[in-house]
Amino acid sequence: MTMRVDLVGLTKHFGAVHAVEDFSLTIQPGRVTVLLGPSGSGKTTLLKMIAGVLRPTSGDIRFDDESVIDLPAPERDAPMVFHNALLFPQLSVEDNVGFGLRMRKTPPTERSRRVAEMLELVGLHDLRTRRPEQLSGGQQQRAALARALVVSPRLLLLDEPLANLDPDLRGEMRELLLTVQRSLGLTVLLVTHDQEDAIVIADHVALIRGGSLVQEGVVRDFFERPASAWVAMFFGAGNLIPGQRTNNEVVTPLGRLRVISESPAMGAVLVTIRPESVVLDAVEGQANTFQGRVVAAEFRGSHILMRLTAGGIDLEATIPVDDAKSHAVGSTVRVALPPEKLWPLPAD
Ligand code: ATP
Numbered sequence: 001m002t003m004r005v006d007l008v009g010l011t012k013h014f015g016a017v018h019a020v021e022d023f024s025l026t027i028q029p030g031r032v033t034v035l036l037g038p039s040g041s042g043k044t045t046l047l048k049m050i051a052g053v054l055r056p057t058s059g060d061i062r063f064d065d066e067s068v069i070d071l072p073a074p075e076r077d078a079p080m081v082f083h084n085a086l087l088f089p090q091l092s093v094e095d096n097v098g099f100g101l102r103m104r105k106t107p108p109t110e111r112s113r114r115v116a117e118m119l120e121l122v123g124l125h126d127l128r129t130r131r132p133e134q135l136s137g138g139q140q141q142r143a144a145l146a147r148a149l150v151v152s153p154r155l156l157l158l159d160e161p162l163a164n165l166d167p168d169l170r171g172e173m174r175e176l177l178l179t180v181q182r183s184l185g186l187t188v189l190l191v192t193h194d195q196e197d198a199i200v201i202a203d204h205v206a207l208i209r210g211g212s213l214v215q216e217g218v219v220r221d222f223f224e225r226p227a228s229a230w231v232a233m234f235f236g237a238g239n240l241i242p243g244q245r246t247n248n249e250v251v252t253p254l255g256r257l258r259v260i261s262e263s264p265a266m267g268a269v270l271v272t273i274r275p276e277s278v279v280l281d282a283v284e285g286q287a288n289t290f291q292g293r294v295v296a297a298e299f300r301g302s303h304i305l306m307r308l309t310a311g312g313i314d315l316e317a318t319i320p321v322d323d324a325k326s327h328a329v330g331s332t333v334r335v336a337l338p339p340e341k342l343w344p345l346p347a348d
Pocket of ligand 1: 014017018019037038039040041042043044045046193
């Protein structure tokens with residue numbers, strides 16, 4: 001079952017704390033929307049309001065155009081799965097998974113069938129008689145997911161479901177989530193502070209800061225068209241060069257830089273460029289070239305992160321591991337910033 005969710009001017013104040021402020025977003029049916037933001041930005045508060053366990057101070061929540069503000073949590077069909085799986089310790093895996101169906105008085109034969117189906121889907125069929133304490137963290141997480149899915153929810157709310165998992169399991173869970181979501185056509189809202197989760201999982205990303213929506217779109221937009229310097233830095237843009245822009249030119253401490261960009265920011269700007277777009281060993285005739293000095297070279301597994309300085313500006317660039325030898329710390333290098341990779345942002 002798929003469902004569209006509209007959050008309309010959603011606001012939650014806890015006394016003087018403005019946890020969520022005038023937040024509007026459409027969560028598309030059958031898609032994975034990731035709500036991304038730093039700690040304390042209001043993500044969990046938003047999720048709880050949608051689940052129905054927290055009442056908004058103002059604003060509306062609509063499921064397929066119908067307000068659910070006055071609908072109690074159990075009737076919303078929007079279960080929440082937390083990073084700590086919150087399974088019932090005294091129940092077996094299959095009884096945990098079947099709990100929601102038992103509450104709904106689903107006949108035993110149908111209940112067994114649906115539980116078995118769901119355990120199969122999350123790969124826990126062989127462990128169905130174990131209690132939660134006999135499962136690993138990742139298995140508990142999968143059991144919690146199965147428990148939420150077995151009731152065929154209209155909307156699945158996931159609060160940092162990957163937070164307690166090591167990198168291997170994280171990858172596995174991400175894949176499982178996507179497989180389940182695609183096969184059931186579920187509408188999913190997943191909360192995380194980890195931009196990698198967003199990159200891998202999201203069809204659509206909403207970035208929240210201080211309770212307000214700062215940008216939404218597909219992941220690529222956040223890399224290529226960040227709405228502010230804060231967004232750019234959150235997504236690891238790495239470089240911010242102050243300057244004064246007129247049309248296609250920005251006057252900066254690195255010289256006059258030509259920009260080819262749809263960004264409307266003019267006047268005082270911060271020009272951002274991702275480290276992987278900075279070119280070292282620029283060739284004759286390239287645009288936006290200048291001399292830089294290598295300050296540090298840090299091994300990052302798949303690449304080397306080069307720290308450079310030029311015109312009093314610190315810059316980051318990434319290069320293949322094998323190229324590091326030709327750029328010793330202290331040496332100079334000809335740098336180029338391709339005009340189409342520069343993205344000017346308002347300076348304030
Ligand atoms: P994290 O990623 O750390 O879980 P979050 O983005 O989920 O953070 P929330 O838990 O929604 O953030 O909290 C948003 C703000 O509201 C925080 O400043 C928090 O301290 C505050 N807050 C949350 N719940 C309450 C409450 N019951 N009473 C008072 N303040 C609260």
